[in-house]
Every structure is written in structure tokens, then in C-alpha cells.
Amino acid sequence: AQKVTQAQTEISVVEKEDVTLDCVYETRDTTYYLFWYKQPPSGELVFLIRRNSFDEQNEISGRYSWNFQKSTSSFNFTITASQVVDSAVYFCALSQTGANNLFFGTGTRLTVIP
Amino acid sequence: DAGVIQSPRHEVTEMGQEVTLRCKPISGHNSLFWYRQTMMRGLELLIYFNNNVPIDDSGMPEDRFSAKMPNASFSTLKIQPSEPRDSAVYFCASIPRGGTGFYEQFFGPGTRLTVL
Numbered sequence: 001a002q003k004v005t006q007a008q009t010e011i012s013v014v015e016k017e018d019v020t021l022d023c024v025y026e027t028r029d030t031t032y033y034l035f036w037y038k039q040p041p042s043g044e045l046v047f048l049i050r051r052n053s054f055d056e057q058n059e060i061s062g063r064y065s066w067n068f069q070k071s072t073s074s075f076n077f078t079i080t081a082s083q084v085v086d087s088a089v090y091f092c093a094l095s096q097t098g099a100n101n102l103f104f105g106t107g108t109r110l111t112v113i114p
Numbered sequence: 115d116a117g118v119i120q121s122p123r124h125e126v127t128e129m130g131q132e133v134t135l136r137c138k139p140i141s142g143h144n145s146l147f148w149y150r151q152t153m154m155r156g157l158e159l160l161i162y163f164n165n166n167v168p169i170d171d172s173g174m175p176e177d178r179f180s181a182k183m184p185n186a187s188f189s190t191l192k193i194q195p196s197e198p199r200d201s202a203v204y205f206c207a208s209i210p211r212g213g214t215g216f217y218e219q220f221f222g223p224g225t226r227l228t229v230l
Contacts, residue, residue, distance in 0.1 A: 032215065037221075043203065043226075044221060044222075044223050046221075047218040047219070047220070050216075052216070095215040095216075097216070098215060100145055100147075100162055100164065100169065100215070101159050101162060101170065102219060104156065106156045107157075
């Protein structure tokens with residue numbers, strides 16, 4: 001069975017602080033894909049990153065970075081020097097190779113306080 | 115290029131009425147997904163299509179819900195009769211090619227449905 005757990009329901013940080021959003025997944029597949037999406041207050045779902053199960057290299061994109069560790073089945077997301085515009089709900093998701101649907105976590109609501 | 119288009123963006127209706135939500139996927143995408151988002155249940159996959167054919171409708175809550183994809187550029191989600199517990203945001207998403215797990219889903223802006 002596929003499952004994605006985002007244990008942090010809500011996080012509040014003060015602007016310029018770093019924040020890490022946790023994502024733990026379960027799957028029996030050896031090949032799979034992990035995703036992060038952002039849902040700002042306007043409501044749309046915005047794709048941030050995809051990582052396949054064979055690539056454990058960490059990725060950095062500006063203030064965003066992702067840490068993928070198969071040993072702990074985690075795919076954590078760090079925002080450095082947070083900004084008010086980072087306030088949103090962030091979803092982690094998992095898909096299996098050969099499949100179509102995404103298994104979403106319950107999301108983490110991040111509030112960045114000015 | 116235009117993204118996934120959904121209409122209407124907001125719908126307010128009364129219990130018992132029929133509601134039809136519409137989606138136009140990104141041109142060239144061959145898989146389409148319908149999701150429902152509520153505070154209580156989060157994001158739920160309702161149904162998805164590959165090449166206009168429904169593949170998995172196990173997420174459709176009950177017979178009051180139905181979805182069609184008559185062609186590659188149009189899909190509808192119908193609720194008949196609607197009930198207050200159907201109030202939610204309904205998202206449509208598409209991907210370039212189904213059956214791989216690789217592609218990120220491109221989401222539409224959603225339809226906020228309120229059933230009074």
C-alpha cells in the first residue's frame with residue numbers, strides 16, 4: 001500500500017527563519033516518484049519538484065532544498081530565509097511507476113509571520 | 115500555453131439540484147484526473163481517465179457522482195442530486211502521458227462548490 005505522512009499539520013515561523021517540512025512515505029515498489037506541491041491562499045496547486053527513487057541527490061533551487069533519504073523513507077523540504085510569500089499549504093505526494101494516480105499527504109500549512 | 119481550464123470557478127446551488135463541473139485539459143495531455151478537496155478529508159482522487167477511458171473510479175463517493183470524457187479536450191463531473199456534504203473544491207488535473215508515474219500533474223484552478 002502507498003501512504004504519505006506529513007506529521008506537521010501547521011507551522012509558524014518568523015520571516016527570515018529557516019523551516020523544514022517533513023514527509024515520510026510508504027511503498028513496496030522499488031521504483032517510484034515523489035513530488036512536492038504548493039497551494040497558496042489563492043487555492044491553485046503548484047508543482048515544485050519531482051524526485052525518482054533512484055536519485056538520492058539533494059536538490060537546491062534558490063531558497064528551496066529537498067533532502068531525499070531512502071533509508072528513512074523521507075523526502076523533506078527546507079525553505080531557507082523564509083518570506084511571507086512562502087505562506088501556503090505544502091503537499092508531499094507519491095506515485096508508482098506504471099501508474100497514474102498520486103497519493104497525497106494531508107499537507108502542512110506554513111505561515112510566515114512578517 | 116493555456117493550463118487546465120475549469121468552469122465554473124464558483125457554484126452555489128441548493129440541495130437536490132444537479133451540478134455539472136467542466137474541465138478542459140492541457141492540449142496533448144492524454145490523462146485526466148478529478149479530485150475533491152475538503153478540510154476534513156484533504157485531497158481525494160475521485161476518478162481518472164486515460165485516452166478518454168475511465169480507468170479507476172473507486173474514489174467516486176456514490177452513485178450520485180458521474181464523470182465523462184467524450185473527447186480528449188473535455189470532461190465533466192456531474193452530481194445529481196447534490197447534497198450539502200458535497201460542498202468542496204473540485205480540481206481537475208492532466209498529465210502528458212499516463213501509465214508511467216513519472217509526470218507531475220498540472221492542476222486547474224478548481225471549482226468551489228457550495229450546496230445549501
